[in-house]
Amino acid sequence: IPLAAVGAFWGLLIFDKPMCMPALMGMILLAGTIVNNSILLLDFILNARKKGLSREEAIVQSVKVRTRPILMTASSTVIGLTPLVFEMAVGLERLSPLGIVAAAGLILGTFLTMIIIPVIYASIDDLGKRFKRSEPAKITGMIILAFFSFFLMPGQSSFAVTNADRVKQKITALKSSSVSLKKNNTLKEPQSKQAESGTAKKKTGSIPLDKRKNFSKKPVSRYSKNNIKVFTFKEAIEYAIKHSPDIKESTANIEKAKGGKVKVRAGLLPQISLSSSYTSYQKEHIIVPGISGTEQRFDNNVISNKAEASLLITDFGRSFYAFKSAKNSYLVATKSSERKKEVVIYTTANMYFNIVSLDKLIVSFRALRRGVAELQRRITQSLKEGKSARIDLLKVNVRLAEIDDDIARLESQREYLLGALSQEIGYKGSIETHGSLELFNIKADELSQSEEFNKALEHREDLAGYKYLVKSSYFGLKSSKRAYLPEVKAFGGAGEFAGFSGGARFSGNDRWEDDYWAGVKVSLPIFDSGLREGDILKAKGNYDFNKAHKYKILLGVYKDVSKSLADIESSSKRIDFAKTSKEEAKEALRLEKLKYKEGKGVINDVLDAEAALRKADYLYYSAVSDYNTSVLELYLSEGLLFESYNLLISEESAKAISSINKRGGNDE
Incomplete structure (x- = not known):
């Protein structure tokens, strides 16, 4: 009705007719006529959706099928009102506003109805879907949908009743589905236990293996293989160098600094x-x-x-020193870009090593879980034969739950690292790693702190960049001081x-x-209210700040090198200790299982040995990851990571790198 009213008002305006009683009568006539178009459209849409068509298909079919009857009805009505509109009926000239309102409103309202009504229906339908997340909200959404539908389709009481019935049906379906869901989620006890106790429910007991989440297999990703990009270590590093957002930003800064240099140099040329x-x-x-x-x-x-x-001709060195300042700023951007590459390589490699380390740890935990699951099976069989206590089975079930929780946490951490790695290398989509975890063959006792520090002073790009930054601020200060001289x-x-x-x-x-x-x-500013003095103070402050920050970076280099060497030594010792602990825990678990099997041990000792082995695995792989990270930090602190990563991925360096399987054994 509002859509048709717009056409009615435009008709009165075009024909220069007042808003009078015949015009109001035409509005009433128009409202009763135009509403039929909405009824025809919505009735067809609802019937089509009941037959199984989607909302979009139902709307398109409704417009296609109902357009011709609606246009024929509207055209015949407008033609019938033509004598009134053009005052051709003798004695009825005063009723001309009635015909104008009815005809103009019908013409515009018909076309707008074909467009707006389907859009309104789709919007209300979407609004109803948003309230379907919970049962109360779902019921509220259906009531709102029925309420609006009632007012959009006057006279369609059957539709309102249908919606009310539909709300009741959905409430009933929700209740029945929630009851069935609770029944399906109820974990049933083994039949053997029910037969043993003679009751349907047990206060204690184990969860059958077929009801448990199987962590012994790699979980299926939520993405299909076609949507996952698999990166080796080499491919991840090379992709990061080409597509990392951080490297792209540093490259843009180089272009920006180059533009500033060219702009300042132009002032020295004709x-x-x-x-x-x-x-x-x-x-x-x-x-x-x-x-x-x-x-x-x-x-x-x-x-x-x-x-x-x-x-x-001359400004007594002001433009010349400004150009030298801009030139050094360009060199700063270049060195910063080189340093940014090393930081991206370090971050990418560190994430990659952590992911592979988590893979090894998850595989190890799954192997332990299979062992505990086998122990559970044996205890269950012994319990049937009356040879084991029920408390032993309960303890094994608790330990299985703990292992499952640990594996779930590791997998969640792995997914997070994969997402962070994808962001770091600049890849849009899901990624996966492919490769084994390897150790650098670096001995901490062969590294000299003074030699490594000298390497850092020679190769650190950011340290060289701060040298250029100090020069840039120094030349900027000299340029500002020459602002008092003529040009x-x-x-x-x-x-x-x-x-x-x-x-x-x-x-x-x-x-x-x-x-x-x-x-x-010849120009020489005499009085500028302190403008030049402010520039000089600002340039001097910038110069002093850069000098202090350069010294801070120099101290940071010494700290980074010292920390990296200490971490390499510490993680190397941790690897050897964890390796020994791992072998001892593995042997202890084997012996405790034999003692328990022969009836000479208790389940607590078996579970304690299993926990010790799990802890040793965690410590070992954590130490391996920390060792690789420490080596990367050493290369990064020395400014040699961009060159050293080629050693990591080159085939010639395979002999210089020992596999984790050789140093830690292949438990999988």
């Missing part, structure tokens, strides 16, 4: 410009340039074409000029006059 102008004044008082004094005249229209050039520029040019007055027509080449000029300009 400047040439071409210009054309036309100026018109109300009064004739303009002297045309290029005309000698005896032939000079006053005009109010002047045309000029000029070519001008200027060259800085001398030479300039010159050539041009042609023409002028004419009033209504005189400009024609012919005889009106153009040529002229040439050259000169020298």
Whole structure:
């Protein structure tokens, strides 16, 4: 109805008719007519959806099928109202507003109804779907949908009743589905236990293996294989160097600094410009340039074409030092970009090693779980035979739950690291790693702290960058101080000029006059309210800050090298200790299982040995990951990571790298 009312008001405006009683009668007639179009559309959409069509298909079919009948009905009505609209009916001229309102509203309302009504229906349907997340919200959404549908389709009481019935049906379905879900989720006890106790429910007991989540197999990813990109270590590093957002930002900073250098350098070179102008004044008082004094005249229209050039003769070093400052800023951006590559390589490699380490740890925990699950099976069988206590089975079940929880936490951590790695290397999508965890064959006792520190002083790109940054701020300070000195520029040019007055027509080449000029300009600001002094103070503060920060970075280099060497030594010892603990825990678990099997041991000792082996595995793989991270940190602190990563991925270095399987054994 509101859509048709818009057409009605436009009709009255076009035909210049007032809003009177016949017009209001036409509104009533229009409301009763236009609403049928909405009823026809929505009735077809609802019937089509009941037959199984989707919402979009039902809407399209409704518009296709109902367009012709709606247009035929509207056209016949408009044609019938034509005599009233154009005042062709004798004696009924005063009813012309009635026909105009009905016809104009029907024309516009019909076309808008075909477009707007399906959109409104789809919007209300989407609103109802948003309330389907919980049972109360779902019921509320259906009530709102029925409420709006009732007012959008007057006279369609059957539809309102249908919606009410549909709400009741959905409430019943929700209740039945929730009851069935609770029944399906109830973990049943083995039949053997039910038969043993003679009751359907047990207060204690184990969860059958077929009901447990199987962690012995690799979980299926939520992504299909077609959507996952598998990266080896080499591919991940190379992809990060090409696509990492951080590296792209540093490359953009290089271009930005290069642009600043070119801009400052341009001030030291000649400047040439071409210009054309036309100026018109109300009064004739303009002297045309290029005309000698005896032939000079006053005009109010002047045309000029000029070519001008200027060259800085001297500003006593201000522009020169500004250029040197910009040049050093460009070198700073270059060194920062090189350092950023090393940081990205370090972050990528560290994440990759952590993911592979988690893979090894998850596989180890799954192997332990299979052993505990086998122990559970044996205890269950012994319990049937009356040879074991029920408390032993309960303890094994608790330990299985603990292992499952540990594996779930490790897998969650792995998924998080995969997402972080994807972001770090700049890949849009899901990724997966492929490769084994390997150790650098570096001995901590062969590393000299002084030698490694000297390497860092020689190769650290960020340290060299801060040297250039200090130089840049120093030259900037010198440039600011020379702002008190004068500036001398030479300039010159050539041009042609023409002028004419009033209504005189400009024609012919005889009106153009040529002229040439050259000169020298000396400028010196006398008073600037402290502007130059502020620039000098700012430049001096920047210079002092960069000097202090350079010294801070130098101290940080020494700290990073020392920490990396200490971490390498510490993690190497942890690897050896964890390896020994792992072998001892493995042997202890084997012996405790044999003792328990022969009836000479208790289940607590078996579970304690299993926990010790699990802890030893965790410590070992954590130490391996920390060792690799420490080596990467050493290369990063020395500024050699960009070169060293090639050693990591080269085939020639395979002999220099020992596999974790050789150092820690292959438990899997």
